[in-house]
Amino acid sequence: MKKFSVVIAGGGSTFTPGIVMMMLDNMDRFPMRELVLYDNDKERQAQLGKALEILLKEQAPDLKFSYTTDPKVAFTEKDFCMAHIRVGKYEMREKDEKVPLRHGVIGQETCGPGGIAYGMRSITGMLEIIDYMEKYSPDCWMLNYSNPAAIVAEACRALRPDSKVLNICDMPVGTLRRMSQIIEKDPADLEVRYFGLNHFGWWTSIKDKEGHEYIDQIRDYVAENGYLTKVEVDTQHMDESWQETHKKAKDLLAVNPSYLPNTYLKYYLYPDYEVAHSNADYTRANEVMNGREKEVFTAAQNIIEKGTAVDGGFHIDSHASFIVDLARAIAFNTHERMLMIVENNGAIANFPDDAMVEVPCIVGNDGPEPLAQGKIPPFEQAMMFQQVTVEKLVVEAYIEGSYQKLWQALTLSKTVPSAKVAKDVLDDLIAANGEYWPELR
Ligand SMILES: NC(=O)c1ccc[n+]([C@@H]2O[C@H](COP(=O)([O-])OP(=O)(O)OC[C@H]3O[C@@H](n4cnc5c(N)ncnc54)[C@H](O)[C@@H]3O)[C@@H](O)[C@H]2O)c1
Ligand SMILES: O=P(O)(O)OC[C@H]1O[C@H](O[C@H]2[C@H](O)[C@@H](O)[C@@H](O)O[C@@H]2CO)[C@H](O)[C@@H](O)[C@@H]1O
Numbered sequence: 001m002k003k004f005s006v007v008i009a010g011g012g013s014t015f016t017p018g019i020v021m022m023m024l025d026n027m028d029r030f031p032m033r034e035l036v037l038y039d040n041d042k043e044r045q046a047q048l049g050k051a052l053e054i055l056l057k058e059q060a061p062d063l064k065f066s067y068t069t070d071p072k073v074a075f076t077e078k079d080f081c082m083a084h085i086r087v088g089k090y091e092m093r094e095k096d097e098k099v100p101l102r103h104g105v106i107g108q109e110t111c112g113p114g115g116i117a118y119g120m121r122s123i124t125g126m127l128e129i130i131d132y133m134e135k136y137s138p139d140c141w142m143l144n145y146s147n148p149a150a151i152v153a154e155a156c157r158a159l160r161p162d163s164k165v166l167n168i169c170d171m172p173v174g175t176l177r178r179m180s181q182i183i184e185k186d187p188a189d190l191e192v193r194y195f196g197l198n199h200f201g202w203w204t205s206i207k208d209k210e211g212h213e214y215i216d217q218i219r220d221y222v223a224e225n226g227y228l229t230k231v232e233v234d235t236q237h238m239d240e241s242w243q244e245t246h247k248k249a250k251d252l253l254a255v256n257p258s259y260l261p262n263t264y265l266k267y268y269l270y271p272d273y274e275v276a277h278s279n280a281d282y283t284r285a286n287e288v289m290n291g292r293e294k295e296v297f298t299a300a301q302n303i304i305e306k307g308t309a310v311d312g313g314f315h316i317d318s319h320a321s322f323i324v325d326l327a328r329a330i331a332f333n334t335h336e337r338m339l340m341i342v343e344n345n346g347a348i349a350n351f352p353d354d355a356m357v358e359v360p361c362i363v364g365n366d367g368p369e370p371l372a373q374g375k376i377p378p379f380e381q382a383m384m385f386q387q388v389t390v391e392k393l394v395v396e397a398y399i400e401g402s403y404q405k406l407w408q409a410l411t412l413s414k415t416v417p418s419a420k421v422a423k424d425v426l427d428d429l430i431a432a433n434g435e436y437w438p439e440l441r
């Protein structure tokens with residue numbers, strides 16, 4: 001079997017050790033000859049790089065491994081780039097969450113004003129790594145899960161339409177795992193129908209390969225418990241805030257019991273509740289900085305100090321194996337069925353062709369082929385149209401340096417109560433983001 005050369009962009013990410021461990025665990029399905037970490041923060045990446053160097057010497061001595069901040073070294077002779085960058089890191093995530101909350105508005109990483117702010121930063125970083133990839137390895141594919149994926153995907157559509165960038169999110173994968181636990185099935189044996197935008201969609205069917213429909217059974221469970229499963233399926237997200245998110249799906253389902261909702265719809269359907277249950281002095285960014293970030297970097301430090309990763313603290317991020325499924329689909333033309341963020345072009349019949357939507361696709365070596373999901377009802381269509389217009393306005397604001405369009409984007413977000421509040425939040429976000437954003441006139 002061919003062996004692949006891979007670069008991970010955002011090598012200093014809290015997800016890097018888990019994903020590297022997952023890729024090691026999948027070497028029989030997706031063999032690698034070389035793995036390079038690339039980041040623009042030398043110190044942060046080096047902490048993980050040094051520890052992974054020790055671990056890989058012990059567990060995969062034949063794999064050529066390195067870490068670098070030099071784009072030429074990182075991107076030369078690569079088959080795949082797994083991209084998970086966070087422009088501005090946790091320091092800026094904290095501002096994305098806290099600035100809107102001070103105005104009584106949702107403060108979240110990818111939804112509402114926080115997602116818009118993050119999007120304005122991410123576009124620059126994403127274009128930078130796409131251009132490096134195309135310069136040094138024109139045949140390379142980028143599997144991108146850097147957030148906010150909806151805005152990043154729209155920016156790719158508008159600014160790099162011919163680039164080999166695939167945008168994907170793990171949330172539908174994670175939620176399907178919960179659903180499969182509810183009905184005591186293997187997620188690999190289930191096929192779904194789904195329509196929406198990233199972090200903003202609905203499942204319309206969950207069937208097994210024999211065609212048996214489980215949506216009613218899952219709905220009855222979710223109506224009582226949300227997606228909170230009896231046995232915790234996701235060891236990475238035991239945090240209280242995630243439990244609350246999974247539980248809240250119960251109230252999302254109540255709005256339209258026909259479909260199973262994506263959990264992040266809570267920010268659009270119950271913004272008043274979410275704001276009332278947020279602490280503007282301690283948000284998810286603080287929870288992650290004091291939790292996952294600390295754990296991962298402490299584990300790296302321990303490995304470095306001991307000089308061995310035996311009994312070390314890095315764990316396989318098994319839910320990230322969809323990344324290997326996607327790489328295999330491209331590399332081996334497997335025609336895997338996966339939810340991807342793609343240009344609509346009729347997949348949702350009554351939605352604009354040029355909208356970046358999240359739908360099931362068949363993925364082969366030419367990329368994803370979206371599967372037709374038919375017409376969607378007015379309630380979901382109207383919500384999606386409002387949200388996709390927000391995402392398009394953000395990208396237009398970025399391209400044109402337009403204050404007006406970004407103000408419109410914030411005003412249109414279902415999470416923001418008025419144009420006045422939108423302007424107040426925007427002005428504070430401009431101040432908080434400084435050089436990370438293009439200048440707005
Ligand atoms: N789509 C999904 O399903 C999904 C799931 C989990 C995480 N994510 C995303 O993965 C990313 C990483 O998350 P994290 O919490 O581990 O963040 P993190 O801050 O720990 O890591 C991000 C890394 O990206 C680096 N970086 C920033 N700009 C860069 C650039 N221009 N070039 C190279 N490197 C750059 C930073 O220095 C940092 O080391 C985020 O975008 C997050 O939202 C996506
Ligand atoms: O707040 P964080 O940094 O812990 O997570 C934010 C990410 O959340 C989503 O992914 C979750 C997924 O929904 C959950 O079910 C589980 O599988 O873990 C994932 C994160 O590892 C979302 O899809 C991402 O885009 C967010 O960045």
Ligand SMILES: [Mn+2]
Pocket residue numbers: 149169170171199
């Ligand atoms: Mn996501």
